Amino acid sequence: MSPSTRPSIVGSDQGPELPYPLKMEGKVISGFGRGSKELGIPTANLPVDSSVTSWIEDKTSGVYFGWASLLLPETHPDRPAGSPADTPLVFPMVMSIGYNPFYKNTVRSAEVHIMHKFAADFYGAHMRLLLLGFIRPELDYTTLEALIEDINYDCVVAKNSLRRKAWAPAKDTVVTASGEESVEGILNVEWLTGPVPEAKPETKVE
Numbered sequence: 001m002s003p004s005t006r007p008s009i010v011g012s013d014q015g016p017e018l019p020y021p022l023k024m025e026g027k028v029i030s031g032f033g034r035g036s037k038e039l040g041i042p043t044a045n046l047p048v049d050s051s052v053t054s055w056i057e058d059k060t061s062g063v064y065f066g067w068a069s070l071l072l073p074e075t076h077p078d079r080p081a082g083s084p085a086d087t088p089l090v091f092p093m094v095m096s097i098g099y100n101p102f103y104k105n106t107v108r109s110a111e112v113h114i115m116h117k118f119a120a121d122f123y124g125a126h127m128r129l130l131l132l133g134f135i136r137p138e139l140d141y142t143t144l145e146a147l148i149e150d151i152n153y154d155c156v157v158a159k160n161s162l163r164r165k166a167w168a169p170a171k172d173t174v175v176t177a178s179g180e181e182s183v184e185g186i187l188n189v190e191w192l193t194g195p196v197p198e199a200k201p202e203t204k205v206e
Helices: 034-039 144-162
Strands: 022-030 044-047 062-071 089-098 109-114 126-137 202-205
Touching: 022 044, 062 109, 062 144, 089 126, 089 144, 126 144
Parallel strands: 022 202
Antiparallel strands: 022 126, 044 109, 044 202, 062 089, 062 126, 089 109
16 A cells, blocks of 8 residues: 555554554664664664563554654753653654565564654663554565655654554653744653663564
């Protein structure tokens, strides 16, 4: 299915429906660099470990969307001046769960793209994910260009879907790019912005 025939928004205007929202978290570490170097779409990889994330083993392989929070250090250029050091920042995200058949992966993985252009890496930051819905099933591609086109459209769908009141947190909760307008939403994201535990499973950034 090409982007031209795909819907540009998913989910009811009334908000996420069961089994969502789903939660996942981990610590960001350095990855292989494929997301940034080959795709131009940096990702954070999380291991598909049902002993840590009980719901993930049964989820359909494909693309999901929702919100991510990062506990960035005080010195990170993307942390707003004056924001509390112990408060995670919230960003929109898309997430792929599956085998990435284009790359012939043999192990199921979870890859997260946070839709924000970061001025610096955030290795070591604690990341939490709040998945709100499903965009499309996993697909194989004959060209890298087709894969990139679909991923970029996944981001469009996610952004459109999250710009609704029932899908968005309070306006002052989300970090937005300069000139980008955020939505005054009613979505509960207390878990995303809550206290971060000292030790959690590691994740990878590409």
